[in-house]
Amino acid sequence: MVGAGVLNLPYAMSELGWGPGVTIMLVSWVITVYTLWQMVEMHEMVPGKRFDRYHELGQHAFGEKLGLYIIVPQQLVVEISLNIVYMVTGGQSLQKAHQLICPNCHDIRLTYFIMIFASCHFVLAHLPNFNAISGVSLAAAVMSLSYSTIAWAATLNKGIQPGIDYGYKASTKPGAVFGFLSGLGEMAFAYAGHNVVLEIQATIPSTPEKPSKGPMWKGVVVAYIVIALCYFPVAFIGYWMFGNDVAENILISLNKPVWLIATANLFVVVHVIGSYQLYAMPVFDMAETFLVKSLRFKPSWYLRFITRNVYVAFTMIVAICFPFFGGLLGFFGGFAFAPTTYYIPCIMWLILYKPKKFGLSWWCNWICIVIGMLIMIIAPIGGLRTIIVQAKTYKFFS
Template sequence: MVNDSTMDTHNNQPYNDKVDNRTDKEKAIDAWLPITSSRNAKWWYSAFHNVTAMVGAGVLSLPYAMSELGWGPGVTVLVISWIITLYTLWQMVEMHEMVPGKRFDRYHELGQHAFGEKLGLYIVVPQQLVVEVSVNIVYMVTGGKSLHKFHELVCKDKHNCKDIKLTYFIMIFASVHFVLSHLPNFNSISGVSLAAAVMSLSYSTIAWSAAVKKGVQPDVQYGYKPKSAVGTVFNFFSALGDVAFAYAGHNVVLEIQATIPSTPGKPSKGPMWKGVIVAYIVVALCYFPVALIGYWMYGNAVSDNILISLNKPTWLIAMANIFVVIHVIGSYQIYAMPVFDMIETVLVKKLKFTPSFMLRFITRNLYVALTMFIAICFPFFGGLLGFFGGFAFAPTTYFLPCIMWLSIVKPRKWSLSWITNWICIILGVALMIVSPIGGLRSIIVQAKTYEFFS
């Protein structure tokens, strides 16, 4: 074990001579990179970072996912996903400091430990990037759509109110990120993240309570919508992807844990796990009421964003849309931070650029501009969730942590841990195969009527 007295004072990280043989230059680089620069987070930072990362815009599409899954399968999928993802999150928190004196601060570092230097990078980085970049794109769309909806609700007078294109609202939303993206690291966005976490609880509560107030609709139906069996099956697959998308916090969990101080006596997994438990209780309070009450009140007529189904009372729904915007601002930052870290690591460590404000300014602005451009080009919200949900979220959330656990911890064959991990892997792989199929089909169906930059 590492002696308490040997502390790398800058990173508040224990090390011994064998482990920390970084040069002063390498230490300076680590102190500059967003993930490793600040290690003084408290356990509640972990709670609201995790809530912000988890409870995304996905929660608003849950009633719609329920309408495509039906009562029995819908409730089962929601509950099982909650349990499996909590279990895989626990595994990742445990694996953060598996090797004494070393911390796996990034998802790909853990992957490299489990699968080998090269293979670990090839397995984890593409998937993690697809998840984080696609979340950022989807959140650009969500932010823009919520601003658009807010404008529609508030601006009732058609004579004085101009109809503004969704494209411009996405640009307005992006303008915030051209400023916020220059906050250096995770701890510096904790205020934004706290606001976002509070907002997620607020708009979820508004969504289900407004639905309760409206009551069960007169001609409500709970059967499957499409007339054809093929349509029903594809929609079912797509809905599984929506649910997978709703539990996507794993991609940033090691990066969040990296900000918590750690010593051999008090490893970071204690406070981190405490934060995760609080976050998961909040997740349950957001997800289950919205999904079940939204579906119960509207049946299969519910929109793919529950707030769009609710038009009254106007002030409340307008407020909920602004809450969504504030929340998504925080979520965007949480998912962008590891991407910034990867880009800056490559530039500074591989391409030998000097760490500077200018380097950060250019790369981060380019990234925000890119996600904004793609969001403007492809704003089909529901289908994108299903497609990305299965394609990249299922592996990083449902079964990659299990494969790493089997590879690193090596539980005994047929032991409870071994069986549990294999069940998660099988379910996760099945999800990864079927949900992109459904999501792709709904993108194709929506794309038929779509015009660019509308």
């Protein structure tokens, strides 16, 4: 669950300010715990049937066709956007580690580091299923906790910077408003696990006596404790020490101790290697199912080989063209993550369980729906403006 979005949280705080930033962080944590619990509960709500994919649950709630049209595009945008952002993150972290380890070496362009990062995925993409990446996933989990701890501990050790300013990052009023909107999307981007939670729960054995929701919910609780230990210290300490001078990626703001920050950046690389595969697997599944069932392609090793390599190449090329970490997080966080994480589970819960009108469950779900829809509408505006502003001075393929 702990993705590269954690590294952007101090920057998001600098766009939101102390009061709104802390409030949105805590509210997002509470809402996403609640909606994730709903999805775990709905996985086996029909006796003898398991909804092993997000779109299967969507079809049960909204109808066969409408469920597909609502859920599948949202899921695809989330997973593809994550993979693009992970390409950018992996390349930036490799570049930063190279600069720290060898300060006198010839400067290598970010494009090449993104290509180096992508090269391993042309191999890992051919692993058969989630269980096959369990080792990579475990390593990624350890890495995320490690680099998050290094990020806030090294920042705390560096101390409060001279001339620190906690005002809004932008110097103009429109810039501050658009930055605030982008910050909302960046916060939303950090909570991304809902999009594969049913696929993960599908790998857990289940019987009527011992349904899968028991061990799955224990896993979610542990995950969210780890999220709190990673997200809150990084966001609050990073902003406290750097103010509005913090970089889009907190580890880019840090240079000393050299060995520790270089190690943290390499931890990020290992983590996003695992995370990329976690979110790419459902895309591979959907693409191959569509090609075989709808377009009547013959299932074969070369269909799998071509499909997966084309997808990896696509995410690599987009990342090379638009390596704007903060802007991408702000745009995709609002546009894609808010629906699948904040309010679609609540809408399905209202449809399927029909809680008592104006009761506690009814109010909780409608509050989540309103907050989620507001983020979805306004956050992409700020993210898109950030991308446009950065693109003005960016030399493509640099």
